[in-house]
Amino acid sequence: MSEQNYGNPDSGAVARSGQPEGQFAIENPGLPPHRPRLTDTDPKAAKRAERQVSALFLVSIIGTIVFFLGYFATSNETIGELRVQNLFIGLGTAFAMLGIGTGIVQWARTLMPDHEMIEERHDIRTEEDRVIAEEIIEDVIEESGIKRRPLLRNTLIGALAVAPLPAIFILRDLDNSEDYGVERLRHTMWDTGVRLVRDPVGTPIKASDITIGSAVHVIPEGLNELEHGKLNEKAKAVVLVMRLNPDQLNISPGREDWHYNGIVAYSKICTHVGCPVALYEQHTHHLLCPCHQSTFDLKDECKVVFGPAGHALPQLPITVDSEGYLVAQSDFHEPVGPSYWERG
Structure with a gap:
């Protein structure tokens, strides 16, 4: 800024009250140009990312299996055995949750569309809302690629199916003995x-x-x-x-x-x-x-x-x-x- 304009309220550097709309010192630059990712342009990179995400979902499934091995196959009669059991249970639960979470994040970063979207607000109309909602769901399913990527779909379904089981077994020991529950207490x-x-x-x-x-x-x-x-x-x-x-x-x-x-x-x-x-x-x-x-x-x-x-x-x-x-x-x-x- 030149010396004569320094501190001058009429220099245009600052928007003032009553200034006509659209006249700003810096115009709205708009959205930056979209930069395609490697997976958007290289089919091999996309396939590699798909395998990575599927591997993370498999890690989640393996973590759940480790949990069950620790919970059922490890003795807990002594303090040492109890520590080993807790180690297996903790690691299994951690990898089960970490695999799903990391896999979904990696899926979103590398395979799901990342282009910017602007949606105009519309009047609320019951029938139109239903149609719009269906279109949104179809767009989400299509953009996620879950239909055309069966490996991702199947590993995700498998991980989600077994992930809740540790919580169920912890909360209820699934013991069939007659003195289960209050009788044992x-x-x-x-x-x-x-x-x-x-x-x-x-x-x-x-x-x-x-x-x-x-x-x-x-x-x-x-x-x-x-x-x-x-x-x-x-x-x-x-x-x-x-x-x-x-x-x-x-x-x-x-x-x-x-x-x-x-x-x-x-x-x-x-x-x-x-x-x-x-x-x-x-x-x-x-x-x-x-x-x-x-x-x-x-x-x-x-x-x-x-x-x-x-x-x-x-x-x-x-x-x-x-x-x-x-x-x-x-x-x-x-x-x-x-x-x-x-x-x-």
């Missing part, structure tokens, strides 16, 4: 006379060890010695033990002897989706689940006072043995875990 290792021991060390606990305001994580005695199914049993049997002033407990009929001098034991498994309840507020006597903030009132038999949980925490009846150690009177009187299971 109805029974734990707790039984008459089974001592309460500290988790994870396994040392027994005397009633005198539990002070008012404390919260102790316990498991049934003998759980650490299991050779098979230890983690599954622990997932059902973990318990929180706390002590209150007996006068603070609101006890319902039939539970008068379920506590010992204000010492109470409740399942740690939240009745919402099964997260571990691990936070105890001493002043309010509330137990809090950190996953979705379900809150249970310890004074009122762990009934729900806030959050999405729909059921109180199951109580474990306890007493002491001849040596003063805390023991269970029986198993839980109801299933532990999420309340969306049928409990009848």
